[in-house]
Amino acid sequence: MKFGIVTFPGSNCDYDAFHAVTDVLGEEATYLWHKDHDLQGSDVIVLPGGFSYGDYLRAGAIARFSPIMQEIVSHAKSGGPVLGICNGFQIACEAGLLPGALMRNSHLQFVSAEVRIRVESADTMFTNLYERGDILKMPVAHGDGRFVAPVAVLDALEAEGRVIFRYADAGGNISADANPNGSERNIAGVISEGGNVLGMMPHPERACSPLLGSSDGVRLLESILARVAA
Amino acid sequence: MAQFRIAVHITPRKGLLDPQGNAVRDALRTLGFDGVREVHVGRYIIVETDAYDAVSAEETVADMCKKLLANPVTEDFEIESAVHA
Numbered sequence: 208m209k210f211g212i213v214t215f216p217g218s219n220c221d222y223d224a225f226h227a228v229t230d231v232l233g234e235e236a237t238y239l240w241h242k243d244h245d246l247q248g249s250d251v252i253v254l255p256g257g258f259s260y261g262d263y264l265r266a267g268a269i270a271r272f273s274p275i276m277q278e279i280v281s282h283a284k285s286g287g288p289v290l291g292i293c294n295g296f297q298i299a300c301e302a303g304l305l306p307g308a309l310m311r312n313s314h315l316q317f318v319s320a321e322v323r324i325r326v327e328s329a330d331t332m333f334t335n336l337y338e339r340g341d342i343l344k345m346p347v348a349h350g351d352g353r354f355v356a357p358v359a360v361l362d363a364l365e366a367e368g369r370v371i372f373r374y375a376d377a378g379g380n381i382s383a384d385a386n387p388n389g390s391e392r393n394i395a396g397v398i399s400e401g402g403n404v405l406g407m408m409p410h411p412e413r414a415c416s417p418l419l420g421s422s423d424g425v426r427l428l429e430s431i432l433a434r435v436a437a
Numbered sequence: 438m439a440q441f442r443i444a445v446h447i448t449p450r451k452g453l454l455d456p457q458g459n460a461v462r463d464a465l466r467t468l469g470f471d472g473v474r475e476v477h478v479g480r481y482i483i484v485e486t487d488a489y490d491a492v493s494a495e496e497t498v499a500d501m502c503k504k505l506l507a508n509p510v511t512e513d514f515e516i517e518s519a520v521h522a
Contacts (some may be wrong), residue, residue: 220482264480272505301508308510354452355511389454427445 208436210236211249213279213295215270219414220256220292228253229410232384241273251288251431252279254295256296256348256410266309266351268296276302276418288332288435289404293349294408296396305399307356309349313389317350318342322387324395324409326402328368331398332434333405336426340390342379343423345409352388352408354397358366361391372407438487441494442522446515447507448479483505491519 210228214221221238228236230364241259243290246252260268270276276298283289283304291299299305312318326334326341337343364370373394376385381393388408396407411424449455455477462476484501488494499518507514 263508268505268508300510306510308508310453310511311456313454315456315460353454357510389456 208234208250209248210220210234210251210253211239211246211386212236212253212255213239213241215241215257215259215298217261218233218255218294219258220294220410223393223410224253224255224292224412227415227424227428231415231425232431232432236337241270244274246275246278246282247305250435251290252282253412254279254289254291254298255412256293256295259298260280262351265297265301267294267299267301270294270298270304271389280304281303283399283404284400286403288400288431290333290431291404292410292412293352293408295349296310296408297351299404299406304404305397306360307354307397309351309408310353310355311351312349312353312356312387317348318352318387319348320346320387322347322395322409323375323377323385324372325379325381327370327373330368331371331402331405331430333398333430334371335434336430340379342375342377343409343414344421345411345414346425347409347422348396349388349408352390354390354394354408361394364394364397365392367400369398369400370394370396370406371398372409377410413425438489441486441491441519442520443484443486443494443498443519444517445482445484445502445506446479446484446517447482447502447512448477448515450511450513453511470504479512485522488519494519
């Protein structure tokens with residue numbers, strides 16, 4: 208299976224994603240330049256973390272208009288898998304692939320920390336190798352990670368099982384203390400209506416080796432492999 | 438065609454948590470501005486554009502706000518009257 212990893216000017220987790228896909232998962236990966244119009248036959252698209260276009264205007268607002276994004280939106284609309292991590296989540300929201308928006312952290316500080324997230328649904332192409340309720344350890348590194356959406360949208364996301372990850376403590380409790388950025392309802396990751404676009408603020412690609420403190424992100428990549436290759 | 442200059446104010450949507458505004462409000466109170474009730478921090482954008490008249494220039498900028506300049510989920514925008522640049 209081939210992963211296409213997008214490089215925008217200012218992306219800085221594209222190498223991490225490439226490493227996770229090729230060296231850990233053992234699958235093929237290619238970088239997709241933001242000015243290109245060709246997904247090069249990629250089965251899965253990764254929108255990586257970073258500061259595309261310097262976060263000018265709003266995080267992700269300009270990247271959304273990159274030539275490559277037109278192709279990615281078409282890929283997503285036809286059911287193709289897209290994983291948006293951190294800045295990639297922000298871009299996916301700006302592009303309308305996911306509902307809501309990511310605003311400045313409520314405490315106004317950049318947060319670079321290891322957090323824990325609870326798997327809220329294992330019934331997706333990204334999480335099928337986890338169990339619902341699993342607690343995963345992953346790093347976050349962002350200044351604009353506070354997920355917000357109108358109450359009606361939040362309620363719909365919950366009702367449709369589209370909240371995939373929530374910030375939790377080590378015991379799995381959802382509390383304000385476990386919430387690193389003030390996200391509504393501790394939401395750390397949501398999925399599209401079609402179930403093929405996942406956006407999340409924590410970094411699974413940086414949690415792929417015990418050397419880095421956690422390998423909890425590996426199963427996310429393996430889940431995609433299991434589902435898409437099947 | 439003529440050249441117009443249009444200013445846009447973009448502010449956090451009313452009712453949404455505005456931590457930046459709150460931080461500035463608290464700092465002002467610390468400085469002794471006890472009467473400060475609320476502060477909101479937004480963006481001020483100036484667009485210069487060619488258009489047939491002021492009305493169409495303003496309509497164009499409203500379209501820009503909906504498509505890029507403001508986030509429809511979290512922000513409101515207000516457009517000032519177009520002036521000849």
